[in-house]
Amino acid sequence: MIISAKDIVKRYRKIESKGLFKKKYHEVLAVNNINLDIKLNDHIGLVGLNGSGKSTLIKMILGILKPSQGEITTFGRDPIKYRQENAMKIGIVFGQRSQLRWDLPPMDTFLLNREIYKIPQAVFEERLAKLVKLLDAEEFLHQPVRTLSLGQRMKAEIIAALIHNPDLIILDEPTIGLDIVTKNSIVKFLNTLHDKTIIFTSHDLDEVEKVCSRVVILNKGVKVFDEGVKALENTDAPTTIEFSSPDSFEKISQIIKNIQVVSQERYKVENIKKDDVKGILSLITQKINIEHIEVKRLKLEYLLEQIAKRGTIHES
Numbered sequence: 001m002i003i004s005a006k007d008i009v010k011r012y013r014k015i016e017s018k019g020l021f022k023k024k025y026h027e028v029l030a031v032n033n034i035n036l037d038i039k040l041n042d043h044i045g046l047v048g049l050n051g052s053g054k055s056t057l058i059k060m061i062l063g064i065l066k067p068s069q070g071e072i073t074t075f076g077r078d079p080i081k082y083r084q085e086n087a088m089k090i091g092i093v094f095g096q097r098s099q100l101r102w103d104l105p106p107m108d109t110f111l112l113n114r115e116i117y118k119i120p121q122a123v124f125e126e127r128l129a130k131l132v133k134l135l136d137a138e139e140f141l142h143q144p145v146r147t148l149s150l151g152q153r154m155k156a157e158i159i160a161a162l163i164h165n166p167d168l169i170i171l172d173e174p175t176i177g178l179d180i181v182t183k184n185s186i187v188k189f190l191n192t193l194h195d196k197t198i199i200f201t202s203h204d205l206d207e208v209e210k211v212c213s214r215v216v217i218l219n220k221g222v223k224v225f226d227e228g229v230k231a232l233e234n235t236d237a238p239t240t241i242e243f244s245s246p247d248s249f250e251k252i253s254q255i256i257k258n259i260q261v262v263s264q265e266r267y268k269v270e271n272i273k274k275d276d277v278k279g280i281l282s283l284i285t286q287k288i289n290i291e292h293i294e295v296k297r298l299k300l301e302y303l304l305e306q307i308a309k310r311g312t313i314h315e316s
């Protein structure tokens with residue numbers, strides 16, 4: 001077992017109000033009695049809405065935070081006591097934070113990491129060449145990070161996080177804000193990492209399904225779902241189609257029922273049932289001049305609703 005959590009609880013004390021002399025506190029139960037076992041080479045999607053406890057759980061796995069109750073081991077040992085040792089076996093990518101030096105090229109961070117992790121030169125060169133090839137990152141390795149596009153930066157972050165060949169890779173929303181082509185190339189890369197244990201946090205279940213074999217959903221600190229990704233295949237989450245078009249609202253509303261205006265020349269149809277998606281899509285693409293179209297499913301929100309109603313996502 002790479003990670004084993006038994007009945008872990010994390011409470012934070014939050015300052016409620018600050019009087020002149022007195023502080024008032026209230027307690028937040030960020031992680032509520034979670035049991036979780038993660039095996040070698042598991043690819044786990046850790047999913048939940050904002051504030052559901054994902055970061056808190058990850059911080060306990062990393063030994064940055066101590067559980068208020070319960071026990072957790074990472075690589076079979078206390079993550080706080082063995083934080084340094086475990087760090088040698090863990091690579092972390094944050095979509096919203098950077099480990100790259102802003103004014104320097106990514107290559108300088110890779111070289112710094114080579115020193116920190118004491119990677120022999122030949123091993124470093126071989127690993128770097130492989131990662132650069134898989135992520136198609138050659139052209140921007142020597143460009144200052146501040147001049148990189150978000151997608152290029154994220155690829156460089158991934159290389160920096162993996163250069164010491166960690167066994168456990170934690171990716172915290174690594175694809176946030178990326179275009180679909182870059183997202184796909186990162187997903188494709190992650191799918192080559194069969195011999196690694198991956199924890200991939202996201203709000204986007206569709207993406208998690210492309211990378212992970214198992215999905216853990218947290219809701220308000222509670223683990224409400226922990227199953228193989230196949231269990232999510234046939235959920236009937238409603239779809240939203242959003243598109244931009246120079247055509248008039250009058251014309252569009254005659255073709256598509258329940259059309260809503262998002263902004264100028266931008267429209268959406270919400271709550272489309274699974275069986276109706278194809279029909280509406282072909283109406284839009286055949287009868288309306290479209291410049292851009294997006295198909296979205298609020299799958300996580302839908303699943304959380306099902307779980308709240310029935311306690312499970314499965315039909316009884």
Ligand SMILES: Nc1ncnc2c1ncn2[C@@H]1O[C@H](COP(=O)(O)OP(=O)(O)OP(=O)(O)O)[C@@H](O)[C@H]1O
Nearest residue numbers: 012013014028030048049050051052053054055056
């Ligand atoms: N240092 C802290 N002090 C007090 N409360 C905290 C602290 N860190 C997190 N919380 C609270 O704990 C709860 C869980 O937060 P956490 O950051 O773990 O959620 P999350 O699922 O990672 O959210 P997001 O998707 O927005 O990153 C939230 O209510 C949050 O406000």
